[in-house]
Amino acid sequence: MSFTVRDAQTVAEILREAARTEIMPRFRHLSAGAIRQKSSAEDLVTDADEAAEKVIAAALRTAFPGAIIIGEEGVAARPALLDELDGAELAFSVDPVDGTKNFASGLPLFGTMAGVIVRGEIVAGIILDPVGGDWTIGVRGEGSWTENPEGVRIDLKVEEPLAVNKMSGTASWSTLPEPLRSTLCANLARSRSAANYRCAAHEYRLISGGFSHFALFSKINLWDHAAGWIIHKEAGGYSARFDGSPYLPGHRDGGLLYAPDKASWEALQAAFFKGTEYGA
Missing domain, CATH: 3.30.540.10 (Fructose-1,6-Bisphosphatase, subunit A, domain 1)
Structure with a gap:
């Protein structure tokens, strides 16, 4: 249909x-x-x-x-x-x-x-x-x-990509297990800034409208992300789970990382997950 x-x-x-x-x-x-x-x-x-x-x-x-x-x-x-x-x-x-x-x-x-x-x-x-x-x-x-x-x-159109240390975004990490949680939090300092508005709805509006570069979510409940995922994608953005695999509505774990394009996603993923199970 x-x-x-x-x-x-x-x-x-x-x-x-x-x-x-x-x-x-x-x-x-x-x-x-x-x-x-x-x-x-x-x-x-x-x-x-x-x-x-x-x-x-x-x-x-x-x-x-x-x-x-x-x-x-x-x-x-x-x-x-x-x-x-x-x-x-x-x-x-x-x-x-x-x-x-x-x-x-x-x-x-x-x-x-x-x-x-x-x-x-x-x-x-x-x-x-x-x-x-x-x-x-x-x-x-x-x-x-x-x-x-x-x-x-x-x-809507996503923001133009920049170097990792010049990109700002949002990150939700509280539900991650240790030591991933602590390592990720330390690595987020490689970006210009990473906020958390306790509201995926508005964080999706920001990244899809070109007002922030990235968003990171530790929980991927369907109701929190299905709407924002397609809005961001149609605005020209790129996203994947922490391990680089595509997000599907049936997924219930694995986190999500959003970026302006694939190259900037790869740069952010390498920076944020360095020293973890998802990185080098």
Whole structure:
């Protein structure tokens, strides 16, 4: 089946409506009981996450009958849901509130994401900024762009590559095992700077729009990365897992590194992973 730009815009409107009704009314209005811990103090879920995912899933099933919905909170409740991706004609990955820690802290740096997988291949991605009201879309073969509710569109292009010591980006490394974690953190100093915004949605917008050079992620949950992966790719970027193998939606480990092109990816990978199992 084909997934068109119009289909992607339909998904964007679904995300926008869920943000309007379920996410933004709860922003900075969460009671203590509306914020709950999952695996750690950094891994939270709120009433907004759960309510928005239900609304998004229902709307996607109506708009795209027969589609499989793989949402972050749905998988948390039933891990076997991930197995339904295998053989699915059409599947959506959904992260209702990416950057939940920021959201729960009252920090306006969070996003709502949906990735589109057709027969095992990522073909589209949508990232909504609920605070700003605009969204970023990438569709295979159609490029990627940011669009506001009035329909004004800005095409995206990744930053020009530079030497490693002149490139800035973002890095999420907290879940890596030792000694990889400590060695990587030391090696990140080879770049100009490496920040962490606790929100993949906005980090993907930065690298896809040419506002940062690289992004590194230690966890590769489908709902966190399917949308951003295709948006970055359609903006001209290059990415792979830490060992250089291509990222696929079924992958659950191996990390991800993004760069402006293959040559700069190889330079970053060599610099960041020197002295580790992934490097020399």
